Amino acid sequence: EDKVVQSPLSLVVHEGDTVTLNCSYEVTNFRSLLWYKQEKKAPTFLFMLTSSGIEKKSGRLSSILDKKELFSILNITATQTGDSAVYLCSIYYGGATNKLIFGTGTLLAVQP
Amino acid sequence: DAGVIQSPRHEVTEMGQEVTLRCKPISGHNSLFWYRQTMMRGLELLIYFNNNVPIDDSGMPEDRFSAKMPNASFSTLKIQPSEPRDSAVYFCASSPLAGIYNEQFFGPGTRLTVL
Numbered sequence: 001e002d003k004v005v006q007s008p009l010s011l012v013v014h015e016g017d018t019v020t021l022n023c024s025y026e027v028t029n030f031r032s033l034l035w036y037k038q039e040k041k042a043p044t045f046l047f048m049l050t051s052s053g054i055e056k057k058s059g060r061l062s063s064i065l066d067k068k069e070l071f072s073i074l075n076i077t078a079t080q081t082g083d084s085a086v087y088l089c090s091i092y093y094g095g096a097t098n099k100l101i102f103g104t105g106t107l108l109a110v111q112p
Numbered sequence: 113d114a115g116v117i118q119s120p121r122h123e124v125t126e127m128g129q130e131v132t133l134r135c136k137p138i139s140g141h142n143s144l145f146w147y148r149q150t151m152m153r154g155l156e157l158l159i160y161f162n163n164n165v166p167i168d169d170s171g172m173p174e175d176r177f178s179a180k181m182p183n184a185s186f187s188t189l190k191i192q193p194s195e196p197r198d199s200a201v202y203f204c205a206s207s208p209l210a211g212i213y214n215e216q217f218f219g220p221g222t223r224l225t226v227l
Contacts, residue, residue, distance in 0.1 A: 034215070041220055041221065042203055042205075042218035042219060042220055042221055043155070043203075043218050044218070045215040045216065045217070048214070048215060088154075088155060090155075098167070098168060099168070099170075100157045100160075101157070102154055102155040102156070102157075103154070104154040105154065105155075
């Protein structure tokens with residue numbers, strides 16, 4: 001069965017800490033992996049990864065994909081309270097029929 | 113710039129009633145997606161359209177759900193008859209590129225409660 005597993009399910013840190021969120025997957029015909037941030041409303045796009053070993057960066061956030069080991073990590077350095085959100089990982093995969101599934105997310109709480 | 117627009121933002125209805133959710137994608141975007149989000153099942157893709165044509169509706173839970181996109185600027189998701197287990201937040205998203213593997217822009221969602 002195709003699946004996406006995110007860990008940890010939740011995380012509480014203090015401002016300034018560095019966090020690493022994980023997304024592992026088991027799908028057929030992987031195409032791309034996308035990270036989203038969801039606060040109290042709709043998800044907003046962070047990164048799209050298609051190639052192994054190439055790090056995507058945006059400010060304090062970065063992400064990398066390992067297609068051999070079937071996982072991705074999302075790093076956030078010098079966390080701020082505004083980073084508090086659910087971080088969602090999604091996988092696009094499939095051959096003749098395109099599929100997209102989301103992980104259940106990691107709830108990150110950054111305390112002042 | 114206006115983002116994805118969804119209406120209504122909140123809907124409370126009784127079991128058995130018909131519910132219609134509406135979405136206006138970002139102008140110029142070629143792809144439109146309908147999602148459902150619940151605590152139990154997370155975010156699920158229901159159906160997506162490329163250039164107004166439904167591409168994959170395998171995520172639609174059952175025949176009570178239907179979606180249409182009569183033109184490039186409007187889509188509806190209909191539930192008839194509604195059931196309490198349909199209670200969820202329904203998101204519409206659009207993408208400037210065809211295919212579901214690209215960045216998507218989400219609307220604010222419609223919170224549906226079926227009593």
